[in-house]
Amino acid sequence: MLTIKQAASFDETIKKSRFIAHASRVTTQAESLDFYNSVADPAATHNCWAWRIDFQVRSSDDGEPSGTAGRPILNVIERRNLENVMVVVTRYFGGIKLGVGGLVRAYGGTAAKCLDRAGVQELFPLAEYHIKAAFEWAASVHGLLEQFHAEKLDEHYDNEGVILTIRCRECDAGKLATGLRDASRGQVSLVSC
Secondary structure (H helix, E strand, C coil), rough: EECCCCCCEEEECCCEEEEEEEEEEEEHHHHHHHHHHHCCCCCEEEEEEEEEEECCEEEECCCCCCCCCCHHHHHHHHHCCCCCEEEEEEEEEECCHHHHHHHHHHHHHHHHHHHHHEEEEEECCCEEEEEEEEHHHHHHHHHHHHCCCCEEEEECCCCCEEHHHHCCCCCHHHHHHHHHHHCCCCCCCEEEE
């Protein structure tokens, strides 16, 4: 799943109208409303927006002709296969009408430039696991955790060795389990929490 790396904004003037886009990662409709309220300007002519959260979508033209603002913003999000993202484009009317095609290009283009600034990153489902290893395998275990970018959530020791709770990408769990087994001659295993 792809999402944006960071929140971003982009400001441009098109035929005397000022367009300001803001993008942020959102994971719930409540977060999208909070984000909208934090960037929308009630004094602006329009605050158009779109979001895609967990494969659900919504958009608003906020008074612009139907399909000329919210849908073009949403199209940019969908074409990039982004998830859990909201973009708000605020317009301050400059006195020159842009027409349907001009509005579509302005809103979509401003949203695209904003998302360019935000960057893209891939998100993977994570899962938590337990590992119990004798002291002699501790260094190998820690090396493999680093290799697979696993996050240590808890680490403690008993008389037999180290006990770890980790979080790693679900898609890496099989390879990590194989690595642990191979490095320890079958003495260390990965167990789901």
